[in-house]
Amino acid sequence: MKLYQGMGPNSYRVRIFLREKGIDVPMVEVDFAKGEHKAPVFLELNSLGQIPVLELDDGAIVTESVAICRYFEETHPEPPLFGSDAVSRAKVEMWNRRAELVIFGTIGNVALHSDALFKDRLTQFPAFAETERQAVPRKWAWLDQELADGRPFLAGESFSVADITAGVCGWLSEIFGMEIPADLKNVQRWNERVRGRPSWNA
Ligand SMILES: N[C@@H](CCC(=O)N[C@@H](CS)C(=O)NCC(=O)O)C(=O)O
Known part of the structure; x- marks a missing residue:
C-alpha cells in the first residue's frame, strides 16, 4: 500500500x-x-x-x-471518525459536506483565483477571489452561530472527519491571510480544541 x-x-x-x-x-x-x-x-x-x-x-x-x-x-473502525450509529453517521456526513461546500469551497476559490500556483489550471478572476475573500468571515460567523449550543465538535460530542475538514479550512484561511475573526468565540474555542490535538502535526 x-x-x-x-x-x-x-x-x-x-x-x-x-x-x-x-x-x-x-x-x-x-x-x-x-x-x-x-x-x-x-x-x-x-x-x-x-x-x-x-x-x-x-x-x-x-x-x-x-x-x-x-x-x-x-x-480500522476504532476510534470511529465517521460516526457510530445512524444519527451520528448522518450528522458527520452532513457536517463534512457543509465544511467542504460552505467553508472549504469559499477559501478554495480565493486560492484558485488569486494564487500563481493555479494560473495554468484555470482562468483566474481576481475580482471573484476578492468577493470570496470578503465572504470568508461570514462563513466563520455562520459556524460560530451553529456552535453556540456549546457542543464540542461539529457533529456533536465526538471528534470526527468533519472537524478535520473544517480545521484544515482554519489553517488554509490563515495561510491566505484570512484569520478566523477573534470575536467569534465559539469557533475560536472549537478551533483550539481541534488544532490542539496531537494529530495536527501530521
Ligand atoms: N476533491 C479532491 C481534491 C484534491 C485536490 O484538489 N488536491 C490538490 C492538492 S490539495 C491538488 O492535487 N491540486 C493540483 C491540481 O488540481 O492541479 C480530494 O478531496 O482529494
Whole structure:
C-alpha cells in the first residue's frame, strides 16, 4: 500500500486522519514544483492529476480524500471518525459536506483565483477571489452561530472527519491571510480544541 501525497490541504486531511487512527502507511511525496502530479505516470493513477491517491497492494486505486479516509474507517473502525450509529453517521456526513461546500469551497476559490500556483489550471478572476475573500468571515460567523449550543465538535460530542475538514479550512484561511475573526468565540474555542490535538502535526 502507498499513499501519494504532498503539499496542500487534502493530503493534510488524510495524514491527520491516519494519525488519529494510529495507522502507518508508506508515503510517496508528490512534488508540485516539479509538476509530478501532471506527469503521465501519475495521471495513470489519477486522471485529474491531483493528490492524495491511495494505491492498495492489489493495485486498486482510491482517490478523493474523504473516500481514502472512508477506506481506513472500514479497515480500522476504532476510534470511529465517521460516526457510530445512524444519527451520528448522518450528522458527520452532513457536517463534512457543509465544511467542504460552505467553508472549504469559499477559501478554495480565493486560492484558485488569486494564487500563481493555479494560473495554468484555470482562468483566474481576481475580482471573484476578492468577493470570496470578503465572504470568508461570514462563513466563520455562520459556524460560530451553529456552535453556540456549546457542543464540542461539529457533529456533536465526538471528534470526527468533519472537524478535520473544517480545521484544515482554519489553517488554509490563515495561510491566505484570512484569520478566523477573534470575536467569534465559539469557533475560536472549537478551533483550539481541534488544532490542539496531537494529530495536527501530521
Ligand atoms: N476533491 C479532491 C481534491 C484534491 C485536490 O484538489 N488536491 C490538490 C492538492 S490539495 C491538488 O492535487 N491540486 C493540483 C491540481 O488540481 O492541479 C480530494 O478531496 O482529494
